Amino acid sequence: MQAFVKGTIRGIQDTIKNPEGAIDSLMKRNPIAKREIELERLKLSLAKNFVTPDVQKNGLGGVDMKRLERSIDQIALTFQFTNKPKAADIFTAQYLPPKEQRLVK
DSSP: OHHHHHHHHHHHHHHHHOHHHHHHHHHHHOTTSOHHHHHHHHHHHIIIIISOHHHHHHOTTOOOHHHHHHHHHHHHTTSOOSSOOOHHHHOOOTTSOOHHHHOOO
């Protein structure tokens, strides 16, 4: 599991560093895709969903447990839990590589 998580994070880091290369890979597998559109979509996704202030500070894959607890509380406002989970029931950092290896550079 640790190798999978580490590889996934590395792939995201490589994509952030070289989105054009990531799109080149996509085009080999999906030649009918429109390169310019896919590149624009990827860059937008990276900027809005991956390279957030929290990720820049704490690295990819980390979770703010207090924020997760608040999210669970918000869900509880509209959903009746039979057994309300705690953040630790949902997330563990045990498979994450060290923060230094998860930072976006």
